[in-house]
Amino acid sequence: MNLKEMMREKIAKDVLRQSSEDEWHVFVYNKSTARILTHIFTKTQILSNEILSMQRLELNRDPIAYPAIYFVTYCKETYRAIKKDVKNKIYTKYYIIHTNEIKENEKIIGDNIFYKHVDINFVVMDERVFTCLDSVEDAMRSFSSILKLRFNMVNLRADTALFEQLRTNDSMCESRSEYYNSDLIILDRSFDMIVPLIHFFNFESLLYDLNLCQSTTDESPLYREIRYLHIADTNSVLNNKAQKLVEGMKKIDQKTDINEIHKLVLEAPENIKLKESVNRYINLAEDTLNLFEKEQLNYIATFEQNISTGYDNKGSRYQNGIKDVFSVLNQKIKRENKLRLVLLLLSTHYDFQANEVSKLKDKLMLTDQELKIFEKLKVMRKNFNKRKEYNSKFTYEISRYDPLLHDLLRAFVQNKNNRFSNLVKRETTEKKESLRKSSFVFMRHETKKKTLVLYIDVLTYPEMMLINQMSEKSSYEVFVCTNQVVTPKEYLKWLEETRV
Structure with missing residues (x-):
């Protein structure tokens, strides 16, 4: 849906x-x-x-x-x-x-x-993502009413205040005959502290990360085709589209058959729109690649992936985090990317020594607000567990890290054992049925798909991509309610403003 x-x-x-x-x-x-x-x-x-x-x-x-x-x-x-x-x-x-x-x-x-x-009482941000217009409680109540869903709730938050608010909202759990069962999983950002800090190289995520995104309403077939492609593949797809358009124009010049000419003329308005889209996205892809090189993202991503996964690209245990971070600080690299790398190391449970913090203050000219972020991340990471397994199935070395949201969704959608298989043993509402045994029905007029709704206080664009892809390929419709969809820069601002 x-x-x-x-x-x-x-x-x-x-x-x-x-x-x-x-x-x-x-x-x-x-x-x-x-x-x-x-x-x-x-x-x-x-x-x-x-x-x-x-x-x-x-x-x-x-x-x-x-x-x-x-x-x-x-x-x-x-x-x-x-x-x-x-x-x-x-x-x-x-x-x-x-x-x-x-x-x-x-x-x-x-x-x-x-x-x-x-x-x-909610704002739709993407195909399966919505944010709060006023409060989380009102957004979830309104959403459940429109889709006719009643929730069995599972809490993964350290702070249970929101869970209690939602649990006591009778309208979200009431047993109306026309309402269908769904599950609501409540998370906070400490669930995966890596995703908001590292670079992801699918086209849409990188556009937002580099502040190049121009539209929030583009639903053209071309954009839907390229939005989740790796940046390494985007150019070839766009160039193929451009080549086909050129070949079509040549046919108009060369064709003598009146029926063929008539057909091509009828297709011309759509081709004009496609040509405009292709040109726009070719220019955006070029701008993206220029910034990719200018900001040395290939170099930075190597360290990001090593720290995030705990392994280098050959599968060996990675133990040079602090050494590599300080080597990056000594180079002419954008300050924001340096700070993200430092915060990434901190988020993955590295404890900076007093002398290291002193050096960081010196080299990065850390502000008081940024030092407060350090303390907030130390609190958040108490609830964060890195993935320990080595992922050997990757296409690009700079894209080895897979968001932990994938593990959670797989536990429900594919019924596979992983770290989230025991979610139903956590705090839930009085409706004590197994998530995998629940009988979910989506909407009567739709293909019968099970539904899973997540609340995550702040969501990232790579996770939004994952949600859409998982929903399209599985027997589940996955929806997410969030307070904000953030880029890495916006995540840093959120860390400054939020209470932990």
């Missing part, structure tokens, strides 16, 4: 098409609902639903003699703004669609004012 497509259809049906009459509307939204719309709609897609124009509630708006659809999260400011619009007769009708529940005395009474509650 694609959450973007599902929520796009739901919003089009429940929000954008408000009257049976064939009439145009003004679409008014506020800051909160703008977040909901950003990742699933383009402006053109919204306007195609007989929307005359799109306006922000917080901005000054001139009167226009058309009905308006307000898609808002209701609060005092929203109430005052809409009441002012009604008083000034900005529009002819007022369809107020609110994402949160409101009391009757909070509604504006008058002619041509219509209220409707649409329970959407």
